[in-house]
Amino acid sequence: MSEDRAALLAAVARATEDDGDGIPTGQLREAVGIPSGSMPYHMGALTEWELIEVVGNEKEGGGSPSKVFALTERGEKFLNQSTIRQFLSVEDVHHLEERVAELETELESIRDEQRRMREAYNQMADLVEDLRDTSRNA
Structure with a gap:
């Protein structure tokens, strides 16, 4: 067939x-x-x-x-x-394509949030290190 x-x-x-x-x-x-x-x-x-x-x-x-x-x-x-x-029907494929696009957008958003969190963590780690240096020198 x-x-x-x-x-x-x-x-x-x-x-x-x-x-x-x-x-x-x-x-x-x-x-x-x-x-x-x-x-x-x-x-x-x-x-x-x-x-x-x-x-x-x-x-x-x-x-x-x-x-x-x-x-x-x-x-x-x-x-x-x-x-x-x-x-799959054409409609099924279109729904899957739309869902993949939604998930890709969501994944990019999660990656952006992860980058922001990593930057915030690094800033906090730098501050902690600066505080340690300041307390050692005092």
């Missing part, structure tokens, strides 16, 4: 698990990042293999209603026996 089909199947599975209603083609395309011209080809194969099924139609935007896909029982069994669930 191609990566595109695996990603589509995983996205349909997540949508089916989340709300049980499936996912419209447009949302699925956005979630996985597949060009609209490739969708019928991939979705047709997944449907033919009985891994997904059309469970309805939904109006998206100004065009004609799009198909809503859900995972079949066979698709669920297939996923439970494979590693496809490990594929």
